[in-house]
Amino acid sequence: MTLLKLTEIDTFYGGIQALKGITIDVEEGEIVTLIGSNGAGKSTTLKSISGQAPVKAGSIMYKGTHITKFPPHQTARLGIAHVPEGRKIFPKMTVKENLTIGAFSLSNKKVIEENMTRVLTYFPRLKERLTQKGGTMSGGEQQMLAIGRALMMNPSMLMLDEPSMGLA
Template identity: 70%
Template sequence: MADELSKHFLELTHIESFYGKIQALQGVNLYVDKGEIVTLIGSNGAGKSTTLKSISGQVTPKTGSILFDGKDITKNPTHVNAHLGIAQVPEGRRIFPRLSVRENLQIGAFAERSKSIIAERMERVFGYFPRLKERLEQKGGTMSGGEQQMLAIGRALMMKPKLLMLDEPSMGLAPIIVEQIFDIIKEMNKEGMTILLVEQNAFQALQLADRGYVIQTGNIVLEGPCSELLTNQQVREAYLA
C-alpha cells in the first residue's frame, strides 16, 4: 500500500510532533528521492532536529505519515528504523568518549554478526576517514572535534544505511575541517548514499545539496532546488547575510 502512496524514497506528509504539550512541527511535508542530498535549513529551535528525530523514531509524530522505502514507519521505534536502514549522526556527535575508535565503530555494526562483514565495513569507513585507522586504539574522548565528527559519521556508516541523516555536522569545527567533512559527504553521495542534511551553515549546505527546505517555527516556508534558494532574497537576508 505504501508503494502506491509514495513515489519517493522518504516522504513526510503533514507531520505534527510534540514535546509534551509544546508543538515542535506543524504539518511538515518533505521528501527525499534515492541518491539525493537534501538539506533542511532554519534558525535554532525551528524544528530541524525534531524533523530528523521524527524520521528516526526518537519522536513519535502525533499526526501525519512517514513513508520510507515503501514502508510506513510513522510509529516505529528507533531500533526498527535502524534495521530498515536509517542512520542518524546526532547533533553534538555523541560518541562514546571512554571507548576506543575501534569500539565506537563496532557499536555502529551492532546488528551484524559476521566478523568479516564488520571488518569490510570498517575498511570502507577508513577509505573515507584514513585518520580513524591511525587512531584505532585511541579513546574517542581524547580526539579533536573534527576527528570525533569523523568517528560519529563512521559509526553511522557501519550500519550500512540506505539513508544517512546528518544533524549539524559542521558545528564547532574549524572552517578547514568543515570543508573536509563536506567533501567526504559529497564523495559518499557520488557513491550512491542518500543524505538528509540539517546544517547551520546555510551557504555551504545549499552549495552541497540538490534540493533544500527552509523551516521556521515548525513550518516549511520555502522549498526548491538549492540553486534557486541560494538566489532567493528571503533566504539571502535571513541565512546568507
C-alpha cells in the same frame, strides 16, 4: 522511486509543538538539506524520522514501509542512519569499539570488516587512533567518528544533523 515520504507530521515535546504539518518527499539518490533558523525544527524532523521524537499526527513512509511509530533501533535496522547534533559518541570506548557498535544490525563478519576498511579509508585519522578513547579526541575527530559509526551500518539513508560542527 520515493525513498522517504513525510506527510503532515506534527511532533511535540510535552505540550510544546515543535513540528506542524511537515511534508517532505525524498527520492532515492537525492540529497536534501533542511535550512532554517535555530528552533525551526530541523533536528526535530530528523529525530521524528529516526524514531527519537514521537510523531503525534501524520505519517512517515520509508521504502514503502509505514515507520511513524518505529523505535530508533527498528529504523536503524531498515537502513536509516542518524548522526545527531553533538556527535553522541561513547567517550569511554575506543574508536574501534565506537565504530563496531555502528554495525550492531549486521551479522556477517566479512561485511563488518569491509565496512570498517571503507570507513577507515574515508577517515584515515581514525585508523591512527583505533585504540584511543573517543572522548579524548578533538571535536572534529569525534565528528569523523560519529559519521564513521553511522556508515558502519551501510545505510541506505544517512541523516547528518549539524555535520560541520566542531570541524576546523
